[in-house]
Amino acid sequence: MLTIYCLRHGTTLWNQQRRIQGRQDTHLLPEEVSRLQHLKLSPAWKQLRWYSSPLMRAQQTAQALGITYQILEPWQEMDWGHWEGQTLTNLRQQHPNELQYQEQRGIHLHPTQGESPYQVLQRITQWAVQENAQQSAHIPKVIVTHKGVIRPLLAAATGWLMLDKYPTRLNWQRAHNFTWSPTQGWQLKSLNMSLSHPPQDIQKGVANEEK
Numbered sequence: 001m002l003t004i005y006c007l008r009h010g011t012t013l014w015n016q017q018r019r020i021q022g023r024q025d026t027h028l029l030p031e032e033v034s035r036l037q038h039l040k041l042s043p044a045w046k047q048l049r050w051y052s053s054p055l056m057r058a059q060q061t062a063q064a065l066g067i068t069y070q071i072l073e074p075w076q077e078m079d080w081g082h083w084e085g086q087t088l089t090n091l092r093q094q095h096p097n098e099l100q101y102q103e104q105r106g107i108h109l110h111p112t113q114g115e116s117p118y119q120v121l122q123r124i125t126q127w128a129v130q131e132n133a134q135q136s137a138h139i140p141k142v143i144v145t146h147k148g149v150i151r152p153l154l155a156a157a158t159g160w161l162m163l164d165k166y167p168t169r170l171n172w173q174r175a176h177n178f179t180w181s182p183t184q185g186w187q188l189k190s191l192n193m194s195l196s197h198p199p200q201d202i203q204k205g206v207a208n209e210e211k
Helices: 013-017 030-037 056-064 088-094 096-103 117-132 147-158 200-210
Strands: 002-008 049-052 069-071 141-145 175-181 185-193
Touching: 002 117, 002 147, 030 056, 049 056, 056 069, 056 141, 088 096, 117 147, 117 175, 117 185, 147 175, 147 185
Parallel strands: 002 141, 049 069, 049 141
Antiparallel strands: 002 175, 175 185
């Protein structure tokens, strides 16, 4: 079974402006870098294996936290195609019929020249299948990723079709724990986990790695 802790990247200017970032390689705000640098991670978190989306805002988050990480291409943000750089407000004004149609598709929403949340889930699940076959599969992993990746995982783990509000409230400055196995698929274990206070399962994971 894979144990994964997803952490969304820190805040960017485009986040503040409510612009769709997608694959655009935006950077963190300077004040966000400072906030992350002053965040005191529990030693148990630091001892886990850390990974990052290849996009700079995710890498900057990992760097500001002071941890060593590897790049995971499949965990980069959803490709929003022609919608990137736009706000939902602008899209509703410029393409009201198209946006209404796409929003009614939920997890199958598919921006022009982009990908759907379901396709994001497919690439993440394909990675999970391959990773589960590795000898290190039992070691918990922390992945700095994106909202557009975490949301499909939440959908898969809870049965949420992304047609209405989140089934549970997420704090995007905290970590979210999912597991994957061939028999159970994606399972939600814990949400909104503080990086300053490790849960028991992380401590067990570190102990197993040290054996």
